[in-house]
Amino acid sequence: MAALAASKAIMAALCLCICQAKSLVSPLRAYNVQNRRVLTRAIKPEVEERGGVEASRLAIPQFQKGSIDRLWSNLAIIEENKEPKVLHAPGDVLGASALVAGTTVGAGVLALPAVTLSSGMLPSSLILGLCWLYMSGTGLLFAEIYLNALVKTASPDQSILTLTKLTLGDTGSKISGAIYVFIHYALLVAYTAQGGAIIGETLNKFIDIPLNLSPGLFGSLLFTTIAGGGLYIGSQKQIENVNNVLVLGVIASFITLVALGTRTMSGENLLHSDFNSVVGAVPTMFVSLVHHNVVPSICNQLEGNVQKVRKVIIGGTLIPFIMFLLWNAVILGTVPFQEGVEIGDPLSILRNDPRIGGPLFSGAISAFSELAILTSFIGFIIGLRDFYVDAFKGLKRNEEVKEVNSDDEPSMAAIFSLLLIPPLIASQLNPQMFFAAIDYAGTYGISLLFGVMPAVMAWNQRYSGKDLLVTYPVLPGGRGTLAAIIGIALGLIALEVAEKLGVV
Numbered sequence: 001m002a003a004l005a006a007s008k009a010i011m012a013a014l015c016l017c018i019c020q021a022k023s024l025v026s027p028l029r030a031y032n033v034q035n036r037r038v039l040t041r042a043i044k045p046e047v048e049e050r051g052g053v054e055a056s057r058l059a060i061p062q063f064q065k066g067s068i069d070r071l072w073s074n075l076a077i078i079e080e081n082k083e084p085k086v087l088h089a090p091g092d093v094l095g096a097s098a099l100v101a102g103t104t105v106g107a108g109v110l111a112l113p114a115v116t117l118s119s120g121m122l123p124s125s126l127i128l129g130l131c132w133l134y135m136s137g138t139g140l141l142f143a144e145i146y147l148n149a150l151v152k153t154a155s156p157d158q159s160i161l162t163l164t165k166l167t168l169g170d171t172g173s174k175i176s177g178a179i180y181v182f183i184h185y186a187l188l189v190a191y192t193a194q195g196g197a198i199i200g201e202t203l204n205k206f207i208d209i210p211l212n213l214s215p216g217l218f219g220s221l222l223f224t225t226i227a228g229g230g231l232y233i234g235s236q237k238q239i240e241n242v243n244n245v246l247v248l249g250v251i252a253s254f255i256t257l258v259a260l261g262t263r264t265m266s267g268e269n270l271l272h273s274d275f276n277s278v279v280g281a282v283p284t285m286f287v288s289l290v291h292h293n294v295v296p297s298i299c300n301q302l303e304g305n306v307q308k309v310r311k312v313i314i315g316g317t318l319i320p321f322i323m324f325l326l327w328n329a330v331i332l333g334t335v336p337f338q339e340g341v342e343i344g345d346p347l348s349i350l351r352n353d354p355r356i357g358g359p360l361f362s363g364a365i366s367a368f369s370e371l372a373i374l375t376s377f378i379g380f381i382i383g384l385r386d387f388y389v390d391a392f393k394g395l396k397r398n399e400e401v402k403e404v405n406s407d408d409e410p411s412m413a414a415i416f417s418l419l420l421i422p423p424l425i426a427s428q429l430n431p432q433m434f435f436a437a438i439d440y441a442g443t444y445g446i447s448l449l450f451g452v453m454p455a456v457m458a459w460n461q462r463y464s465g466k467d468l469l470v471t472y473p474v475l476p477g478g479r480g481t482l483a484a485i486i487g488i489a490l491g492l493i494a495l496e497v498a499e500k501l502g503v504v
Contacts, residue, residue, distance in 0.1 A: 051473035052463060059151055059468040071147075071304035071470070072156060091301030093308050093315075099298060100291045100316025102247060106376035107191055108288035109324055110369050111438045112281070113331035113346045119278035121270040121332050125325055127278050128285050132321045134451075135289040137475050138485060139313045141454040142295040144474035147304055148461050151468050156300045160293060160449075167457040176453060177387075183445035184384040185423060187287070188377070190437035193427035195227070195373040196220025197434070198366060201352060220427050227374060228420040231381050232412070243378050249371045257364035258326055264357040265333030272337045282492060283442025284435075288324060291317055292450045293383065306471050345435075381419055388415045443496040451489030455482040 049055065062068045076089035116124035146158055149166050161180065165173035193216070200219025203209065209218045231239060295313065302308045334357060335346040343349065347365055354362040392415075427433050459482050462473065475481060 051476065051478040053469065053472055057466065057469050058472070059470060064471060069305055070302075071150065074301070074303055090303055091298070093302075093311055096298040096301050096308075096312040097316035097319070099294055099301075100312055101319040103294045103379070104289060104291045104317055104320040105250065105323060105372070106288070106290075106379075107187075107194065107369075107373040108284065108290070108376075108438060108442075109320075109327060110194065110347060110372060111190075111284045111435055112288060112324060112328055113335070114344065114435060115281040115284045115439075116278070116328055117332060117335065117337050117343060117346055119274050119276075119281060120272040120337065121329060122273050123275045123278040124281060124328060124332075127282065128321070128324060128328070131282060131285040132289055132317060134485070134488065135286065135291070136314055136317045137481075138450050138454045139292050139295055139317065140310065140475040141458045141485075142292050143299055143306075143309045143313060144471060145454065145457050145461060146296050146299045147306065147470040147474075150304070150470055156304070158296050160296065163296075164453065164457065167460045168453070172453075176449060177391075179445055179449045179453075180387065181384070183441050183449060184380050184387075185426075186437045186441035186445060188380055188384070188419070188423040189426045190434045190441070191373050191377045191380070192220050192224060192423045193437070194434040195223040195370060195377065196427065197348075198351070198370050198373070199223055201348075202366060216431065217428055220424055224420050224424045227377055228381070228416065231378065231385075232416045239378065239382075243375060246371050246375050246378075250368060250375060253364050253368035253371060254323065254327070257361060257368055258330055260357060260361040260364060261330035261334060264361065265330060266336070267333070269333050269336045270329065279495065283439050283446070283496070286442040286446040286450075287438050289317065289320070290446060290450060292454075304470070306474060310474060344432075384419055385415055388418065443493060447489040447492050452486050455485040455489075458482060 055061070058064050060068065060071075063071065070090070074089045074091065076087050077084050078087060079085070112124075116128075119127075142160070142163070145163050145167060149158060149163055150156070152166055153162070161173060161177055164176040168176070196219035197216050198219065199222055200209070200215030200217075203219065203222075204215040209215055211218075213221075230242070234242070291313075298312050298316075299309055302312065331346050331350070335343065335349060337343075347369060350356055351362055351366045351369070356362075426437075430436060458473070458475075459479070461467070461469065463479070477484075
């Protein structure tokens with residue numbers, strides 16, 4: 001009983017008093033004893049159960065009923081008449097939705113036409129819609145896990161790895177960390193291979209590649225040197241400014257290629273349909289729809305407001321889903337499927353043959369492809385860099401070091417060598433490494449980290465104990481929904497393994 005009362009007290013204090021200052025100030029927290037007592041003596045909740053979770057487990061019933069609209073307040077300090085002024089700085093739904101949409105639109109979309117060409121427009125669109133439902137559903141699960149974990153952490157600053165450690169223990173945290181690294185390396189290999197291939201193709205039209213290098217190898221070396229080197233020497237502000245320009249370029253080139261592509265589309269090309277071959281496109285669709293790594297950030301921005309978070313995840317992923325449908329339609333409508341003919345990458349055909357859609361259309365596809373790869377490359381390099389920095393610092397903390405000095409900081413040169421050299425080498429092992437890497441990342445990495453694990457984590461929070469919770473299940477359906485999510489991910493992995501072994 002004492003533990004239960006303590007947990008309720010923590011949540012009440014969190015609801016009223018946690019304030020996280022943005023920008024130049026560190027998080028501010030204050031706890032008011034009298035207010036905490038008032039909240040913990042709240043009206044007894046009605047007997048109610050949703051998704052197998054009883055109302056008696058809710059730490060703050062008023063929050064669930066809507067009489068409290070946030071769990072903490074984000075603050076910003078501005079200078080007015082040379083005097084600092086503290087203002088409430090709530091995140092807005094539009095800005096958070098843009099963050100989710102921007103994260104989702106990445107280089108994964110470049111592989112979509114290659115894996116959907118054989119199945120056709122109708123089957124691939126239907127399966128893409130189901131994949132969107134699945135991935136947005138697991139995104140909602142991460143939001144639920146984040147909110148319910150506040151009971152134990154009493155802090156809005158929670159990462160996915162923090163959440164896995166809380167819900168799955170040290171072993172689960174290590175497994176998720178290993179999968180996290182695997183996904184990042186698999187996709188960095190894909191980006192290095194495809195980014196280098198596009199640069200090599202373009203340069204080979206105008207100059208002779210030096211040292212008798214293949215265009216792909218020369219392009220990958222150039223891509224790694226320029227993009228990786230820029231991230232190594234650039235400041236955070238410089239990288240942010242460059243990334244903003246690149247994102248604008250992605251939007252402009254996408255609008256251009258869709259507008260031009262509608263002139264080259266053939267309705268006959270879109271009539272081809274083969275549902276038997278569409279399952280192989282699912283891993284790539286999973287990769288294209290990943291947004292889960294920013295879910296903790298948007299929960300933080302929106303101060304734990306469940307209704308706003310739900311709108312942001314659904315709306316923010318719906319925008320890329322519609323973009324992907326348009327993109328897929330333009331490419332499949334332009335490049336015809338031919339039975340028994342190995343086409344490979346439709347985008348490569350359109351980039352290198354301006355006779356199909358014209359030089360402007362070809363150039364727009366090349367620009368969109370390279371810019372999408374660059375923006376994704378930046379995000380994944382920064383994410384894995386921060387992971388390594390934390391990991392190396394953790395190793396230092398675990399050692400018995402009597403004196404700490406600047407030499408204890410991890411070498412950024414060594415970290416960037418780990419980030420850039422292995423993907424560069426792996427990208428040259430197979431000309432189709434881009435598609436293979438995305439397929440492996442989607443089948444094994446994404447299916448486990450953003451499919452199986454959030455369902456297991458939510459199951460543990462809801463049904464494996466009696467800990468207090470902040471919210472009822474955000475994703476409806478209870479145990480059945482969670483079991484289905486786990487089953488779909490494991491089924492996809494089993495199917496891929498069976499295919500590799502030649503069983504199916």
